[in-house]
Amino acid sequence: xxxxxxxxxxxxxxxxxxxxxxxxxxxxxxVTIPLAQHIGAPATxxxxxGDRVLTGQLIAEATGFMSANIxxxxxxxxxxxxxxxxxxxxxxxxxxxxxxxxxxxxxxxxSGTLVRECTLSAQEIIARIKQAGIVGMGGATFPTHVKLxxxxxxxxxxxIINGVECEPYLTSDHRTMLERGEELLVGVTILxxxxxxxxxxxxxxxxxPDAIAHLSxxxxxxxxxxVTPLKVKYPQGGEKQLIAAVxxxxxxxxxxxxIDVGAVVCNASTTVAVYEAVxxxxxxxxxxxxxxxxxIREPKNLLTRMGTPIETLLEAAGGLPADAGKVxxxxxxxxxxxxxxxxxxxxxxxxxxxxxGRDAERRELSQCIKCAKCVAACPMGLEPYYLSKMTQKKNWxxxxxxxxxxxxxxxxxxxxCPSYLPLLDWVRLGKQTVMGIIRQRAMAAAPKK
Numbered sequence: 222x223x224x225x226x227x228x229x230x231x232x233x234x235x236x237x238x239x240x241x242x243x244x245x246x247x248x249x250x251x252v253t254i255p256l257a258q259h260i261g262a263p264a265t266x267x268x269x270x271g272d273r274v275l276t277g278q279l280i281a282e283a284t285g286f287m288s289a290n291i292x293x294x295x296x297x298x299x300x301x302x303x304x305x306x307x308x309x310x311x312x313x314x315x316x317x318x319x320x321x322x323x324x325x326x327x328x329x330x331x332s333g334t335l336v337r338e339c340t341l342s343a344q345e346i347i348a349r350i351k352q353a354g355i356v357g358m359g360g361a362t363f364p365t366h367v368k369l370x371x372x373x374x375x376x377x378x379x380x381i382i383n384g385v386e387c388e389p390y391l392t393s394d395h396r397t398m399l400e401r402g403e404e405l406l407v408g409v410t411i412l413x414x415x416x417x418x419x420x421x422x423x424x425x426x427x428x429x430p431d432a433i434a435h436l437s438x439x440x441x442x443x444x445x446x447x448v449t450p451l452k453v454k455y456p457q458g459g460e461k462q463l464i465a466a467v468x469x470x471x472x473x474x475x476x477x478x479x480i481d482v483g484a485v486v487c488n489a490s491t492t493v494a495v496y497e498a499v500x501x502x503x504x505x506x507x508x509x510x511x512x513x514x515x516x517i518r519e520p521k522n523l524l525t526r527m528g529t530p531i532e533t534l535l536e537a538a539g540g541l542p543a544d545a546g547k548v549x550x551x552x553x554x555x556x557x558x559x560x561x562x563x564x565x566x567x568x569x570x571x572x573x574x575x576x577x578g579r580d581a582e583r584r585e586l587s588q589c590i591k592c593a594k595c596v597a598a599c600p601m602g603l604e605p606y607y608l609s610k611m612t613q614k615k616n617w618x619x620x621x622x623x624x625x626x627x628x629x630x631x632x633x634x635x636x637x638c639p640s641y642l643p644l645l646d647w648v649r650l651g652k653q654t655v656m657g658i659i660r661q662r663a664m665a666a667a668p669k670k
Contacts, residue, residue, distance in 0.1 A: 222427060224452040225462040226471075228600035230633045232389050232455055232554065234428060238513050238520035239392045243400055245524045246537055248323060252295055252528025253305050253315045254280070258568040259356040260363050261287030266316055272299045277326040277504050280316055283351070289364045289568075290354035292504035294526035297321040308531065308550050308564040309557060315565070318528070329503050335403050336500040339411050346415040346499055353498035354505050354568075359383060359394070359458065359488035360551060362569040365495065368487070369415045371480060378483030380413050380421040381467050382492055384436075385451065385458035387426060388552030391572040393509040394489045396522045398425070398432040401493050402439050408496035409446055416485050422449045422467050423489075426457060455554065456631040460486045462600050475626050490571070510534060510566055514575030516542030525566050532562040534573055546581025549574040554632040584641035595634035595644055601627045605634035605644045612651030621655045628652050 257263035264281035274280055274293040281291035297320040304312040325331065341349065351366035371377055382405075386394040398405060409421050423440070425433050427450045437448040449467050456462055460479055461472045463486060470482040479486055487495070490508065497503040506527055513520040518539025525534060531550070535541050541548070541562075549556035552574055595605040603624065611620045628648055635645040 222450060222452040223466050224454050225457060225465040225600065227602055228598050228633060229454040229456065229462070230598050230637055231453070232636060234453075235390045235513075235515070236392050236395070236428070237390065237515070237517075238511050238522055239395055241392075241396070241521050243396050243509055243522045243524050246526075246529065246534065248295055248320055248526060249529045249533055251300070251317065251319050252526065253317045253565045254291060254294065254528040255307065255565065255567055256281050256291065256314045256316070258291065258362060258527075259289040260361065261285070261289070263314065264288060264291045266302045266314070268299050268302065268316065270299055270301055273297070274299060274318060275324050275326040277329050277506060279504075283354075283364075287364060287367055289356050290352060290504070292354060292506050293318060294506040294528050295320040296324040306561050306564065308559040308561055310560045330501040331503075335407065337407055339407075339414065339499060341499065343415050343417060346411055349499050349502075350415075350495055353494075353503065355491060355494050355498055356505070356568050357488055358490040358494065358508055358568060358571065360555065360569050360571060365487070365491060368485060369412070371416060375480045376483065377416040377418050377480060377485050378420070379468060379485075380409065380416060380418050381463060381484055381486045382409055382421065382423040382489055383458055383460075383463055383486055384423050384425040384429075384432065384489040385463060386429075387453075387455045387458040388554055388572075390513045390574045391511045391552045392513070393511045393522055393571050395429050395432055397490050397493055397509055398429075399435055402436055404493050404496045405489060406436070406439055406443050406446060407500065408492035410443060411495055411499050412485070412487055412492060413445065418485075419445050421446045423447070424449050424451050424457075424463050424467050426451045426453045428453050456600060456629065456633065459600065459629050459631060461629070474624055505568055508566070508568065508570070510570055511572035512538040513572060514542070514545075514577065515580070516544055516577040517575055518542075527567060528565045530563050530565060531559065531573055534566070535562065535575070542575060542577055544577045545575050546578065547576040549576065554636065555630060583643075586642060587640045589640055589642060592639060594637045594639065598633040598637040600631065600633060601629060603628060605648055606642070608651055609642065609644045609647035612647045612654075617651075617655055617658055620651045621658070625652050625655055626659075
């Protein structure tokens with residue numbers, strides 16, 4: 222069975238909510254919608270305090286090509302456009318709306334009727350995806366219209382749908398594949414048309430046999446679409462690892478992109494959102510969020526409007542356990558610990574994981590024993606311990622030369638370290654610093670207007 226060739230680890234899966242069907246969370250009374258829910262420039266607010274908005278109405282417009290539109294997830298009155306603390310306690314610009322019913326903007330098809338045939342051209346498909354504000358919903362939040370806009374001189378050869386969901390605990394993609402398989406497959410055909418390919422592969426790890434069987438059966442009616450079972454190994458959901466597993470091709474180091482090996486990768490939930498945007502004219506205003514953890518009374522998969530407070534989701538799953546030590550936006554490997562549970566669900570929020578007891582604690586550090594387990598575990602072929610030490614020494618030139626920007630921040634190094642060293646923390650800091658230096662260098666070299 223296929224997998225990627227280098228590194229990787231096997232954390233405990235803990236898919237506690239995998240058998241829980243998707244439930245629709247009741248609408249919140251107030252939502253806060255960040256203007257930055259995507260990689261790239263934050264959107265620009267198009268509404269002001271006191272404005273009345275409808276569900277699905279454009280409330281913030283993309284700023285430039287690398288940005289994404291944002292739409293109202295509920296109807297009601299805009300209470301503020303101001304700085305609000307996010308999950309990490311950092312203040313960022315958000316639009317606050319007080320819900321008044323649920324009145325939708327015109328032109329959005331809310332029926333459950335499946336629409337298979339897409340008569341739009343590739344350019345029209347991409348334009349509709351851009352208009353709907355679709356971004357990568359696996360966590361990366363890369364604007365989908367940008368990913369589908371193939372650069373001149375490049376050619377897509379295959380579309381790969383990421384149904385791996387290798388992050389422990391999370392099951393939102395799994396349930397989406399099971400419960401919305403037809404919409405997903407129509408979305409695949411739309412994406413194939415958008416990038417001009419005749420082959421598509423849906424990569425799913427073999428710990429989801431029900432999803433593999435279900436989509437394999439449905440795919441018989443969709444020429445050119447193939448379900449590819451994969452061996453379980455983290456971080457197989459990483460774009461470069463998935464491409465290597467499915468096609469055998471390895472994406473070169475930055476600045477190379479998947480399109481350089483003829484691949485375009487799209488997350489499973491994002492593909493369903495593409496179907497809704499193109500066939501139903503529905504913008505990205507809701508998503509499935511897994512609420513989970515060993516101490517959670519009722520782990521669930523909740524269909525949730527964007528802007529809903531995280532604490533509302535926790536209450537729907539039985540409340541925050543008394544022994545909760547850490548609440549993570551995402552999963553335990555790549556997620557970020559939260560300090561503000563009043564912060565909102567965003568487009569990239571695939572799960573909320575509550576860690577309790579010893580699982581939430583950092584272990585006591587000891588000296589590096591030079592075992593090189595972090596090197597063996599790194600799926601990008603880096604030397605995490607060395608990058609960590611050079612970051613602490615602020616040797617930015619050296620870690621840039623050692624390709625720290627190739628790090629995908631998967632956490633394999635830290636999880637494999639017998640000395641419990643915070644390798645990911647240091648490498649993440651070094652990567653962010655070097656990328657800032659590279660941006661400053663590019664700005665300085667740019668011709669002055």
